[in-house]
Amino acid sequence: MNSSSTTGAAVQAQTESHEHGNGHLAGEVFTYLPLNFTSSSRKTRFLKLLPATNLKDEIRCTIYHSSLDDFPVYEALSYAWGGEVADDPQPIFLSYEQDDSGSMVLETSGERKEQANLGSEGRFQITPSLDAALRHIRLSTSSRTVWTDAICINQKDEAEKAHQIGYMRNIYLEAQRVVAWLGEEKDAMEALKFLGSISWVAPDCSNYIFDEKDTPKWKACDDLFGREYWKRSWILQEVLHHKEVIFHLGIKTISIDDMSANFDKYFFTKLNLASERDSMALNKYKSKDLSELGNWRYDGWFRATATSESAPDTLFTMREQLKNPDAEAPRLSKLLHMYRDQQATHARDKIYSMLCMAKAEYTIPIDYRTREEGGFSTGDIYTITTRQMLTRVLMVLLWVESPDRNIASNLDNGTLPSWVPDYTTKQPLTTRTMHTTYDYFSADKGFPGGLSSKNTDPSLPNNHPLFVVRGIYVACITNTHYTYVIGNWIVKDDFKDFHLLKLIQYDRNPSLRIGTVEGKGGFLPQTSNGKPTLDISFENTSWGPCKAEVGDIIIVAAGCKIPIVLRKHGEQYLLVGGCWLVDKKIKNLRNLQERDDAFSGLMYGDAVKEVETSSIIVEEFILC
Template sequence: MADSVFNIEEPQRKRQKRIQYSPTPSQPDRNQATIYRPLDKAKREIRICDLSYALDLSDPLQCSLRIVSIDEAGSFVALSYVWGSDAATETISVDGIVHPIRPNLAAGLRQFRARFPGRYHLRRRQQSRQISIWADALCINQDDIEERNHQVDLMNLVFTRCEYTFSWLGKADEDSDLAMDCIAKIARLSSHPAGPLGSIQKLTQKKPFCEGGAWVAIHRLFRRDFWFRVWTFQELVLPRKLIVGCGSKSLSWSVFKKLENVRGYGDALAGDGFQIRQWISHMDFDIQDKIVAVSSILRTILLPILFSREAEAGSHKYNMVMRLKNCLHLHATDPRDKIYGFLAITKDHRLQPDYSKTTEQVYTEVAKSILPDLANLLVYSGISTRENAKNPLVSSSWVPDWDWTTKSAATAAMTWKDFELTGNFRGHYYHISKFEFKHLPDTEVLRFRGQICEIVVNSKFYTKWLDPKCFAVTIRNMYGRFYPQWSHYGRLQEPIQKLVALCQTLIQLRMPQRVVSMEYSELAAGFCYSTSLRIKSETNRGTSKATISLATLLKLFGTEIEKHSEVSSCLERCKDGYLVEEQASLRKRAFFETPAGHFGLGPPEVKDGDIICKIYGCWWPFLLRKVDSHYVLVGACWVLGYMGDQGLDESQSEMIEIW
């Protein structure tokens, strides 16, 4: 049964003789310096490792390497694993030559070898006492740059033509067996899912899911390095058939796929799992935390894999930008692999692996190839994504540092949840900037047509701005003023009260395709109630003169709240939902204002005096900083009044240079 957990049992000695390894005459001399013979690129050759079977897990690893054309490779299994940071302390005998390998590869080979008699192997191949596998650390000469370039180009064929891929998560720990058992049970219970609500409710009523231990185990399993590596992501997407192994247990990918029913859909995870918590409100809050944590990590890890496998099966491949956008959480030991690791699962043939180039050269070439077609790529650029990097990999502020984005809090903050890299917004002033590039001795310069809008004033990091005293002063200063005219998808509207605009900025309600987990009337009521509490708290301490009342705040939203009597009659219940949305919007961002009265949310590195710039063709405005005679890009920002086509004036356009 596909949903079963398979125990890897050690075969009994009395039923099989121990297999002794004896080198054949054709094998090279033991003193040979390398285990590798050259590959013929024209024939698209690869190496296949024939791993010798053994009775015990602890038996020495022995194999032979043979060279074949990928078109004539026959049946083999691809091994997917994490190299790890440990030194090569283990060994394998390759054609009689002792070759060092890393511990995780050695453990994976041993466990894979132990399950050789299992159901997933063809019986006719058991007679050979060898298992044909492909493992990159063994089958590619990692010291030969030219060979690495060629073999990376063949990765798509290796993982699509293999019999199946064995994805090795690593050795067992104290609760990994429990996690694998729980995942198998979820798959059985989800055979006929009734949607996320029914699925989660069903799970939490059964053992062991009514307790926190099961959720902790699953969460720990998905926190393993395997799920956060660029190469293993590709190796999960390409194969038609997958077996996932951890310790002595393994599951087919069809079982893992059914975890999709646990995570929830749409905006279920917005606001710290607000909706999921409603579904499981009967459970202890501590267990709720664990379930939300599992749902969150499954959304981060599982969704990109599922979508990518479906796209691959449907002969549709994401372009490089969409792949990078959806996989910001993935790491690579070699920063260049943040690009090269996705070449096999993208349709961008303009890029070819070349490990003779520096990381800066690779990232700059990618940006120059993509920007002319997709200006919104700049949302991942700026000094905000590398301000604290000890050794920045790129010098040009407009070039995304794809390695640092994985580690950068600023990037996590600026990458709004439903951000689309399409650039297709409506409006009279819609333009696509023509990007030009100029090479200087120490940097590459980006030239484009855009519009300088305003400067930043009164910038504060979100934690400081939410301080009741600071918040109360801001409210007091803005009360009674009107917000400058703003447009809603191209339609001019009358000016609105500034406090209403502030509310919309804090919850980012008008983001394209943003699905808010609560109705706007509830969020507006929550804003009013929370604001009045904050001001009252500060006023009672005698540090503020703000006297704005709850009734006055509610009037600013007019019929939005009045037409919902159930909302206005129970304001307190709206508070928590609003605060959750507010926290999600502000987290890891700076809040700022402009002299014209606009509000903005930007990266933590924003400073007073930074310039808001509209780049035609981008939904987001960007923050620039003047340095000597040129600008550097600080990062993308959110400013109600300058989103999409808002505030564009063709007569104010100019050529701008960013270093």
């Protein structure tokens, strides 16, 4: 870590105050000149950030066009947008670069235009976050050439934006380095100093013992690794590679490798502290409420599962895997699941931000135009993406479930098919757990015939709202009941509904499929405070989707390793989510690698065996 490094005029700015030189900003509004790109060109704009001797000085930049094929020398800026420009516009002065004669240098190849005839210099508005980043990274005596999306891409030109996003990954890979703006220093240096004092006694295990006086330091650590930057979808392709990345915290800098090492100490030390806290809670409950023991025993396990699915943990882990420039690109399905909770201003950017860094195996259009403009709705993009992934593996169906969405979700004022994930919603801890442990089960083992060929019919549009699943009916849900999966002390408003699990009871009587199942959505009888009097918990009872209802059916589907729950909708079906079928107490949730007889044989392929030995048949279920 380079705690003494400064950028440009930042030191002087600590003691001086200087107003913007508004003379430059009171004139014309900057006008972009077209890039004149072709579908195969890698042409873009680059920004020269002019020097200043004071942090408060106006931001002045020149801009020019170039191609990545000309091997330009530049740095790429990574930062969190922090809202729309219109929310709090910050003016800078921007012009095309000029030579000594006053002619504009449009391209590095030497093409020039007369400046006077173009009116292309003047005010340009940016977000406060970008304003702060540019002020802190500019130099005091020389210009700095950078690429930043908000300026180098004409955000009002949808065709240009779609083209640039298609190779934005290359812009970051071919930069000299990536300069990442994390925000003002605040108490970040105190946090890093504190983490630096913690040493390892074993891999992923520190020698730290909690001290109450360290509480402010832990809060500083929480604030550092909870900054908005880490939550942004686009930063992933900007830093997940083998090239140098330097983080800026105010005037201080730190390499991404040093930041990663500090995060490891933060993450694993907090995990160890949480385990100790769980043990204390367990001892407390041993003498008070035995019914809560199961919850406390697996508290840390559920929390660890949830944490491992969020940034910055997965960011640093994935970067380590991609340090080898020859490393195979990750699959889009893996990225979309790992980074589902990352935030994006536009809903379709949840897909686009991952697409360019993923293995090239799908044909998903990058298009920001609406249907009315001849493009696609966000729902169309989600449907196209999901349909293509489902032709390879049905595990994607497990991504649909969320307390935040209805079975059929509304997106862009339209209806999203029930089988298409809404990537703007979060998933419960238990659903993530089902995904993490997915490969330990084999419900579809030996399924005859494989996936349905109807989904790959070339006459179907990519955004067709129906999807066909080949499956075996196995049961009907007869009762449901909510329970907690982690201790109440950890539950905050942000986690509302995400710590809950809907337990289900099911009946394999095939007559229930066409009859009316009586039930009130809860195990009966119950005590006055809503707790079931039966000995049920997530350790000895089947797990269902959070939206499961009495009367929903359970099937084993070709291509899916755990059963799924469907709801009849006319002649078609709505997808509700995945489920675990549990017949007795699970031996150890933390170790599911080996077959556990507590799980129904349906979790391990018994349904397929029944097809071979009885009158049970394989059916086609049309999901809508």
